Amino acid sequence: MAALAVACAVGLIVDDRILVGAPIWLKPFKFAVSFAVYGLTLAWMLSRRTTASRTGRWAAHAVVVSGLTEMAIIAAQALRGRRSHFNVETPLDQLLFSVMGITIAVLWVATFVIAVILWRARLGDRATDQAIRLGLLIALAGLLLGGLMVGPTAEQQAAGDLDTVIGAHSVGVPDGGPAMPLTGWSTTGGDLRIPHFLGMHALQAIPLFLYTIETLAGRFTRLRDERVRLRLVQVTAGCVAALVALATWQALRGQALIHPDAATLGALGAIAVATAAGTYSALRRRPGPTGDDALLPPLSKEST
Template sequence: MGVLALVSAVGIAVDDRVLVGVPIWTKPFKFSVSFIAYALSLAWMLTLLPRGRRAGWWAGTVVTVAGVVEMALITLQVIRGTQSHFNQATPFDGAVFQIMGATVVVLWLGALVIAVLLLRAKILDRAMAWAVRLSSLIALAGAGVGFLMVRPTPEQLAVENPPISGAHSVGVPDGGPSMPVTGWATTGGDLRIAHFFGMHALQLLPLLLIVLTALAARSARFQAFARLADEGVRLRLTLTGSAVYGAVFVLLAWQALRGQALLAPDGATLAGAAAIVVAGGAATALSLRTTRTGRTASPALTEEVAA
């Protein structure tokens, strides 16, 4: 994947072909970078399993193989100068997209097995346990948004045997005005936003806990971080962060499905965002409260703080 990301970056620079409104090598570049982050996160999570590592290894292998097949087919279509996703222009293109759809289902099922293993695992650090569990579940939901993209649009349904069946955008055609770098639609909804945000919970939620733990280790020097040395506080903040992240994911998906651009929210979207901010802020304040009977910092963290 790393080699493909490098090749795709070079392709963006030297190949002037444009497909669906963006440089033709943009898709394999973004997908390869995303797969690298996704695979590394899953591999790290599998090391946390006290039991079921063999099943986890097989599930991880399935995810990896499915990802490689997916990227090979995307790259093949780029070389051919045609669209990979939703393409039914020829029998060959249709067969490629069907295989891609099958590999995505297999990849999703492999990730589901890993999520179930994490849910059942007895990980000693409770905050880390819930960070990886909830991030894997949100990532599954984020990946599941991709299944909504294969639905034909009303315009496509009005045509017999359309060459393209399915779309990233809602309410506007793919390839229209878009944001730089991401390519997300600016005049209508775009399901890729929720897809991207949901899948990267796999990295961002564990990262939140890592930051909290790092700050807790400095509580002896900085009194402002003292409460983070309490394991119960870190657990509650992790649960709060996960709930807020999940709520934002749902809001982004809802906004896109209504054909609304990310940067042009209506009153309902703004009200939803405000509710998330208020509820998240209140939950964060409550999470920071310590109790006399609550758990204190773990022995490892206590030693680190004392040092």
């Protein structure tokens, strides 16, 4: 995937073709990077088991094969100048899009099997266990949200034009309209790729958050308490899950990410307040074995 990302980056430079409002090699590039990160993350998670299992190995192989198949189709269609997703214009396009649907289903099932294996294994302390397990759980939900894109849109049904394209990333506007740089997310309507992205990358975000607070534990003694780190991971996972739900709701209402209405802002504010309250609760002084459970400022020579 890393090698393919480099090849696609070269394609972005030397190939000036545009497809659905974006450089034709941008989608393969983003997918290659995403699969590389996804594979590395799952490999790291599986490496934390104390004992290997045949089921886990086969599930990992299934992720690899399905990812390679998906990327082969995306790259091949880009080379042909054709859409990979939602394209049913020719029998070959229909076949390739159907195969992609199968590969994503296999990827989801394999990831689910890995999640079950890791849920039952001891991967570190309790905070580490929760960071990995909750990240996987939200990622599985994020993968499922991709299914919202594959059905015919209201506009496609109203026009009776289901012979070339079925499904879309955008809601309320056609794909290929004004979009945000790099991500390509719509700036004029809803975009279901946003909750899909947020959910999938909880797989990396929550363990990285734990790594960050473990790094800060050298400066804040409160963070050295495993119970505190566990509570902070749980609050973070709750915040991420709520943001995924909010982004889904916003997209389904045909609302662009950068143009939220009062209801969306109100829900975002409620999430912020709940997260702040949860963080305060996680950090506040609680009776402990040593009686020293307070969050301290950065250590100085005097305090040391």
